[in-house]
Amino acid sequence: MSEYQLPAQFEEFSQARKEGFLRAKAIKDSGGHIAGTFCTFTPCELMDAAGVHPVSLCGMSPEPIPAAEKDLPKNLCPLIKSSYGFAVSDTCPYTYFSDLIVGETTCDGKKKMYELLGRMKDVYILQLPQGIDRSYALEMWTKELHRFKAALEEKFNVTITDQALREAAELRNQLRQARTALMELQKLDPPPFTGLGLYKLLDGLGFSFDLHSNLKKLTDLTAQLQADYAAGARPVPPGQKRILVTGCPIGGVLEKTVKVVEENGGVVVCFENCGGIKPTRYLVDTQAEDIMSAIAQRYLNIGCAVMTPNSQRMELLPQLVEEFRVDGILEIELQTCHPYTVERYEIKKLAHDMGVPFLALDTDYSQSDVGQLTTRIAAFIEML
Amino acid sequence: MPVYSIGVDIGSTCAKLAVVEDGRTLVHQMVMPTGWSSAETAQAIYDQLERQGYCPDSSPCVATGYGRLNVPYAQKTVTEITCHAKGAAFLFGTEACAIIDIGGQDTKVIAMADGVVQDFLMNDKCSAGTGRFLEIMANTLCVDPGTLCELARRGSGVSISSMCTVFAESEVISLIGSGTAKEDIAYGIVESIVNKVASQYGKLSVPGDRCYLTGGLCESPYILESLSRTLGLTVTSHPLARYAGAIGAALTAHGLARSERRTSV
Known part of the structure; x- marks a missing residue:
């Protein structure tokens, strides 16, 4: 029997969402790993190389927003509220089954939301430079990628090779x-x-x-x-x-x-x-x-x-x-x-x-x- | 034989009708409350057209305004932005100006050059600075909107700080409760609308310094004075400016072949 359980309200979901849950569960059941991401800045090559499937968790639906507003202010970006709401309500298959959630220091709303998300999920935050005009921006971001690589290697017990x-x-x-x-x-x-x-x-x-x-x-x-x-x-x-x-x-x-x-x-x-x-x-x-x-x-x-x-x-x-x-x-x-x-x-x-x-x-x-x-x-x- | 083209402007508060002969002369106009059903209003306009001897089914007809999709006999729908600009060009005889339309639900500022809309701004979701705001405040003061505007002329010293209509209404109620003169409250209400419109105006780059007011408040001299004072230019209007949208729609309809299938642009 699988060690991965579907959420309690699974039977209430629409067909498309049920399929999403089953697909994500199948990956987990076969030993695969899922990393939730929120941004085009997420270096997916590192996850690919670690054998982890990255998937975007950006919330695009108004449905989980009321759940999010229990913790978050009303006057906030709907994408942030929706993303967080999916996590607290166990209604997004990919958030639910993600082994790791990867965020970056992009906008302020997301940054602080990730902190709250960290109470429920394993969240890793990359420090993205705030601009590229500094000579050390690339060096800093490369160091962040190295730090992330080490974290992936440790969490998933793999070695990420250059190849x-x-x-x-x-x-x-x-x-x-x-x-x-x-x-x-x-x-x-x-x-x-x-x-x-x-x-x-x-x-x-x-x-x-x-x-x-x-x-x-x-x-x-x-x-x-x-x-x-x-x-x-x-x-x-x-x-x-x-x-x-x-x-x-x-x-x-x-x-x-x-x-x-x-x-x-x-x-x-x-x-x-x-x-x-x-x-x-x-x-x-x-x-x-x-x-x-x-x-x-x-x-x-x-x-x-x-x-x-x-x-x-x-x-x-x-x-x-x-x-x-x-x-x-x-x-x-x-x-x-x-x-x-x-x-x-x-x-x-x-x-x-x-x-x-x-x-x-x-x-x-x-x-x-x-x-x-x-x-x-x-x-x-x-x-x- | 003259060709009559029909413009129907179903606004959130009032529905307007204009009939233009040969794309040049306004021959008929009418205004009525929109009520709760724009479909019924469209039917009432249809009946009125027939009574006046026009044939809505065989004349070119364009619908505009928020109820524009509920006019089954119109061949085409065009937004009120485009129609107000066209109507203003017709009424004011200019092709380069700014147009302020204080509508029931939306306040629009339109920049027009060469008879074409160059840019426009509409108020955000909320009703601050719109006709609805004025209507609600007039209701609270137990006067009609026109009277409120004229009362405002004799008032001074009050400013309504809430932008939200609901909060502004509470603010007005507290002013009433504290015994503030009706004229002064009316002054505060008009200032609030004019300032909101002016801030929208300021965001738009407008060709030249000609500025016209269309919509339901066109016959209020005090609104025109107050707008002129705040914007630092002369805002003028026309007794028929409330029909600008309907006239623009009728002018757009002129030249449409009646056989055309109804489409949206």
Whole structure:
């Protein structure tokens, strides 16, 4: 009999969630390990090389928020509340079965939430530098990765070899390139994919632990879409306004933002945020003499608003606007995300300087602002 | 034969109708309370159109406002942002200006250049600075919104610090309880709305210094004075400015072939 038990309320869950629990349990039953992560800064190569499956625990549903608000303030980012709520309510299969939860010192809300999470789960926190302009930022982050590596080795009783790291980095590079290739098909006019479909597909791959199969799915799909497009398939009608989405993680607000864009004459051609292009363009130099430093270097290229200054984002955005021939920039922000809502000023200015219309939306996981968001998004697209 | 195009603006508080002849002349307008069902309101407007001799089924028709999806005889829906800009360009004869629309549920500030919306801002989820805020406060003072605005002219010295409508209402009730003059409370209420609108205005870069008020408060001279004073420019309006959204919708409808299937833009 398995030593891993399903949560008491298992029978009440939806079918999809039951399947998630059973899948995660199967991994555990067969001797596998699961590490929950929250961020694109998490160095997944280290976990891969340790034989541990990383999986994102970022909460995208309003459902566990009431449970979280017993411990957390109401006036907090919905993603943080949702993530924490899943943990306290035993309703997320991956949080429930994770052997380890890996966080980074990214935003203040997450940092402090991890401390509370540490009361229930084994939590490891990496100290991420607050910017990359210091000469010692890379050295510091590399040291953090070494410390994390030692912690993984001890917890899971494994040795992480350089060879395993290089192989993991190679596979992750291929996955990133495959994601990039698929996302870059959206440069076509009209694009071959709705933004909503593309985002959901990429997001879904994160819950499948077979990386080789994910890679094959991505390359097959890209080839298929290219072939269909060449044969004249146009799933997105021509003339839709081409929108770039930037800002916070948006998995929890897709329906009231991206879907509304695409129902009102727009199509999202580029996601700059962490579910999209931002973390996929930079690869690890797998031939580097010091593989740990090479892995560290890759992650420091990510242009997230937790970095100050965040020059990487300011450089990437104009490139994407040009490459994807963007008609308008939509910044989606989650309530109380100070890094992004304050940085909005710079992005608005950047958009203005490029002559690209810009709209910022501040929202949460509730349904209370659907009407107003729809009017704003529709008016923005009418204006383009 | 003249072509009549129809604009229906179903707002959160009032529904407005405008009929434009040949895309040039406003020939009919009407306002009515939206009530609880925008579908019923849309039907009432339909009946009114028929009584007036227009044919809503065969004339080009655009619906706007928050109830825009509940107008089955409209061929197209367009947001109130675009419609207010178009309507303002028509009423004020300008293609470059700022438009402030204090609506029932939303307050919008729109920057227009070359007759096209360049940028806009709407109030956040809460109702501070909107017509609803004014309505609730007027109710608490047992006057109608128009009277509240004129009372405000004779008041001074009170400031309502709560941005939240519910808290502001308690603040007003305590002022009433402490014997503060109605005029002074009214002054505080109008200042609160005007300051909220001004802070939105300040966030938008506006071409030139022309600024027009549309929406239900367009006929309140004191609101215009107070807005002008706070913004440091002359805010003007038009007696028909409450119909700006409906007029904009009718102008958008002009030129739509009636055979077009209903779509959203």
